[in-house]
Amino acid sequence: MKNRVGLKPITNLSLVDKVEISITEYIKSNKLEVGDTIPKEMEFAESLGVSRTVVREALTRLRTIGIIDSKKHKGMVLSQPDFIENFEKIMETNLVGDDTLKDIFELRLIMEMGMVDLLFARKTDEDIEELSKIVDDMEKGKPESHIFSLKNEVAFHGKLYEMSGNKTLHRLQNILLPVFQYVHNHKLDDAKTYMYKKKFVTHRELLNYLKEGNKEKFRKGLARHLEPHFDRVLKDVEF
Amino acid sequence: MKNRVGLKPITNLSLVDKVEISITEYIKSNKLEVGDTIPKEMEFAESLGVSRTVVREALTRLRTIGIIDSKKHKGMVLSQPDFIENFEKIMETNLVGDDTLKDIFELRLIMEMGMVDLLFARKTDEDIEELSKIVDDMEKGKPESHIFSLKNEVAFHGKLYEMSGNKTLHRLQNILLPVFQYVHNHKLDDAKTYMYKKKFVTHRELLNYLKEGNKEKFRKGLARHLEPHFDRVLKDVEF
DNA sequence: TTACATGATATGTTATACATAATACAAACT
DNA sequence: AGTTTGTATTATGTATAACATATCATGTAA
Numbered sequence: 001m002k003n004r005v006g007l008k009p010i011t012n013l014s015l016v017d018k019v020e021i022s023i024t025e026y027i028k029s030n031k032l033e034v035g036d037t038i039p040k041e042m043e044f045a046e047s048l049g050v051s052r053t054v055v056r057e058a059l060t061r062l063r064t065i066g067i068i069d070s071k072k073h074k075g076m077v078l079s080q081p082d083f084i085e086n087f088e089k090i091m092e093t094n095l096v097g098d099d100t101l102k103d104i105f106e107l108r109l110i111m112e113m114g115m116v117d118l119l120f121a122r123k124t125d126e127d128i129e130e131l132s133k134i135v136d137d138m139e140k141g142k143p144e145s146h147i148f149s150l151k152n153e154v155a156f157h158g159k160l161y162e163m164s165g166n167k168t169l170h171r172l173q174n175i176l177l178p179v180f181q182y183v184h185n186h187k188l189d190d191a192k193t194y195m196y197k198k199k200f201v202t203h204r205e206l207l208n209y210l211k212e213g214n215k216e217k218f219r220k221g222l223a224r225h226l227e228p229h230f231d232r233v234l235k236d237v238e239f
Numbered sequence: 240m241k242n243r244v245g246l247k248p249i250t251n252l253s254l255v256d257k258v259e260i261s262i263t264e265y266i267k268s269n270k271l272e273v274g275d276t277i278p279k280e281m282e283f284a285e286s287l288g289v290s291r292t293v294v295r296e297a298l299t300r301l302r303t304i305g306i307i308d309s310k311k312h313k314g315m316v317l318s319q320p321d322f323i324e325n326f327e328k329i330m331e332t333n334l335v336g337d338d339t340l341k342d343i344f345e346l347r348l349i350m351e352m353g354m355v356d357l358l359f360a361r362k363t364d365e366d367i368e369e370l371s372k373i374v375d376d377m378e379k380g381k382p383e384s385h386i387f388s389l390k391n392e393v394a395f396h397g398k399l400y401e402m403s404g405n406k407t408l409h410r411l412q413n414i415l416l417p418v419f420q421y422v423h424n425h426k427l428d429d430a431k432t433y434m435y436k437k438k439f440v441t442h443r444e445l446l447n448y449l450k451e452g453n454k455e456k457f458r459k460g461l462a463r464h465l466e467p468h469f470d471r472v473l474k475d476v477e478f
Numbered sequence: 479t480t481a482c483a484t485g486a487t488a489t490g491t492t493a494t495a496c497a498t499a500a501t502a503c504a505a506a507c508t
Numbered sequence: 509a510g511t512t513t514g515t516a517t518t519a520t521g522t523a524t525a526a527c528a529t530a531t532c533a534t535g536t537a538a
Binding site: 079092093115 | 263266267270272273295296299300303304305306317318319320322325326328329331332333334335336338339342343345346348349350351352353354355356357360361403405406407408462469472473
């Protein structure tokens with residue numbers, strides 16, 4: 001669209017758009033909190049001078065992003081929005097572009113490296129014990145197997161996230177992990193063999209650093225553990 | 240809900256729920272990609288044996304999470320979903336609970352500590368130069384000011400995120416920062432004074448570590464720089 | 479008091495009609 | 509020819525009315 005003097009593009013919001021804005025403004029300006037009820041569909045329709053259809057569609061949007069919850073008789077209730085839920089849906093559709101996929105792949109590396117401080121601050125003896133069992137189980141499997149075991153990875157790293165004490169982080173990771181696997185398997189063909197070219201820091205070693213309480217060793221070990229992945233994203237290969 | 244033998248929880252899905260599932264299944268099983276068109280409302284309605292209204296509501300949901308885009312004459316087109324957009328909307332409503340808020344506060348610390356490796360791998364001389372200018376400008380301000388300057392913080396740390404080369408991370412941070420500020424100002428009352436009790440690593444020092452290319456010094460410096468925040472979340476104070 | 483019946487209420491669903499915007503194509507003009 | 513302008517078509521957007529269904533509150537009988 002060309003810009004000509006004196007001709008501003010008219011904002012072409014649909015009725016539903018306007019109603020959606022009105023309702024969110026209503027929520028914000030009245031400082032409503034989770035659990036509060038908002039007017040019923042017909043009341044909104046009358047107050048705003050639009051049909052119930054339009055109000056319903058606007059409410060559907062708000063319901064979709066999770067900020068309201070509707071019950072048959074009760075009406076609409078403000079609810080605790082859960083941004084991870086939609087994130088999950090989006091991921092399932094396989095519509096996310098490769099560039100974003102790469103970003104997310106990196107995000108996992110970032111989060112895992114970044115949570116080390118919280119991990120050390122919050123780990124308990126019970127956590128360590130549980131993690132020990134996980135590593136024990138891992139080593140009971142075929143010791144020479146070069147097969148990249150998803151289950152073991154999830155168990156070990158998932159536990160780390162749990163130990164960080166940040167539930168949102170943990171849930172985020174649970175969604176990101178499949179993405180991570182997908183990229184690993186489909187986009188980075190030679191990753192499996194590549195993984196074992198270098199000397200690799202094992203889960204056992206990481207566990208030991210954690211036991212010792214040596215944060216810096218753990219951090220460096222984790223970096224080495226993830227190094228194949230880091231190398232891949234940093235090579236800037238076609239993705 | 241407890242699990243008892245022979246008693247499966249009855250799936251009480253609404254019609255719209257089912258239709259939504261049908262449509263997403265349709266997209267997935269046909270391996271449709273961004274830009275592909277999907278059947279029109281009436282076609283879905285006829286094929287699924289439901290009213291157009293129900294189809295519309297299901298489509299509204301998909302439109303809301305951003306996986307389809309509808310044009311008046313053209314019909315529905317699959318589009319690149321943008322999960323950050325909804326995240327933004329949710330944050331604006333101020334409905335997120337304190338526990339999640341705290342998680343997000345931590346998430347910022349996690350991401351910033353975790354991106355150091357990518358930062359050092361991808362920083363360019365131009366980046367360093369730009370960052371230098373930012374620090375110069377910061378120091379031109381009142382040098383003794385204890386006022387926590389949002390603008391400066393955004394400029395400096397935002398630049399770091401940009402340098403990491405991960406656009407998704409950068410966008411995420413742009414949304415998280417207000418949250419971070421909000422928590423900092425409203426939930427952690429004594430944070431401002433607390434911030435200066437300890438010896439503090441300045442932006443200038445961080446910049447120098449970055450210039451030297453000393454990753455470990457930078458990492459430790461950044462940890463010190465963020466230490467007041469870390470201390471706060473680790474104290475487990477009432478939030 | 480408990481259990482059941484009943485009605486009121488608000489969302490869920492259907493059906494129909496019309497409004498609006500985008501497209502394609504024909505008609506008109508230079 | 510090539511460009512603009514009108515017009516029919518089409519699919520989404522909006523309005524209205526009616527009925528279905530689940531839930532709550534009240535009242536009534538055991």
